[in-house]
Amino acid sequence: MRILICDDDPDIQFLLSYILEEAGHKPVVISDKGNLFDWSSSGVDLILMDLRFGEDDGLKSRTYECPVILITGVQNPDLKGKESKLGIIDCIRKPFNPVELMNYFKSLSLT
Numbered sequence: 001m002r003i004l005i006c007d008d009d010p011d012i013q014f015l016l017s018y019i020l021e022e023a024g025h026k027p028v029v030i031s032d033k034g035n036l037f038d039w040s041s042s043g044v045d046l047i048l049m050d051l052r053f054g055e056d057d058g059l060k061s062r063t064y065e066c067p068v069i070l071i072t073g074v075q076n077p078d079l080k081g082k083e084s085k086l087g088i089i090d091c092i093r094k095p096f097n098p099v100e101l102m103n104y105f106k107s108l109s110l111t
Contacts, residue, residue, distance in 0.1 A: 001108070005029045006049040007071065016048060019098055023105035046108075047087075071096075 003025050005016045013029045020027040028044065033053060044066055051072035068087045073094040092101065 001045040002026045002028060002043065003046045003048055004044040006033075006047060006053045008032065008050070008053060012050070012071075015098065019102045020048075020105055023102050023108075025105060048092075 003020055005013055005020070005027050007013055007016065007029075008031050010031075013031065017027040017029055046066055047064055047068045049068055049070060051070055051074055064087045066087070067089045070088050070091045071094060072091065075093075092104075
């Protein structure tokens with residue numbers, strides 16, 4: 001599965017890329033919101049996005065053509081019930097356990 005990682009923290013980018021590769025996926029990393037809109041419609045199967053990606057809230061600015069898994073350190077993100085409209089299928093809380101996250105992505109199936 002081709003997974004777009006949207007996070008501006010280089011350490012998180014590296015860790016998520018490693019975990020996804022080990023789980024058998026093909027990660028693509030972008031570090032600024034300017035590239036998000038190009039990549040989100042170019043054949044990725046899933047978007048893994050930090051809630052506060054870019055200068056503002058990347059999620060609330062549009063809907064995406066593939067499912068989104070939200071990554072956040074925010075305890076209760078305020079999405080105002082728009083999860084299904086935004087395409088959010090799950091939420092991963094920071095800090096996360098790398099082993100548990102690898103197992104999660106090994107079992108992930110969008111079919």
